[in-house]
Amino acid sequence: MKKHYHLYNETLPFEADINDLKELLAKKKQLLENYEEISTDLEDEMYISRGNGFCTTKWAPDVIEDKIEELTRQIAEIEGWIKEGF
Numbered sequence: 001m002k003k004h005y006h007l008y009n010e011t012l013p014f015e016a017d018i019n020d021l022k023e024l025l026a027k028k029k030q031l032l033e034n035y036e037e038i039s040t041d042l043e044d045e046m047y048i049s050r051g052n053g054f055c056t057t058k059w060a061p062d063v064i065e066d067k068i069e070e071l072t073r074q075i076a077e078i079e080g081w082i083k084e085g086f
Contacts, residue, residue, distance in 0.1 A: 005081065008073045018082065025078045032071040039064045 002020070006013040016024065
C-alpha cells in the first residue's frame with residue numbers, strides 16, 4: 001500500500017511504497033555523490049580571468065553547497081521513513 005510523502009524543499013507530494021522509497025533513496029544518494037564530486041573537482045578551476053586584471057567565479061559555489069545540503073536532508077527524511085517500517 002502506498003502512502004503520501006512530501007520531501008524537504010520539493011513542491012509536490014508523492015505516493016510511495018517501501019520499494020519506491022528505497023529506489024528514491026538510491027537515486028538521491030547517487031545525486032549527492034555526484035554533487036560532492038563536482039564540488040571537489042570544481043574547486044581547482046573555480047576562477048576565470050576576465051582579461052581586465054580581475055577574476056570571477058565560473059559558477060556560484062553556494063548553489064552546489066545548497067544542493068548538497070538539500071540532498072542530505074532529503075536522504076535523512078527517506079531513511080527515517082524506511083526505518084519507521086513504512
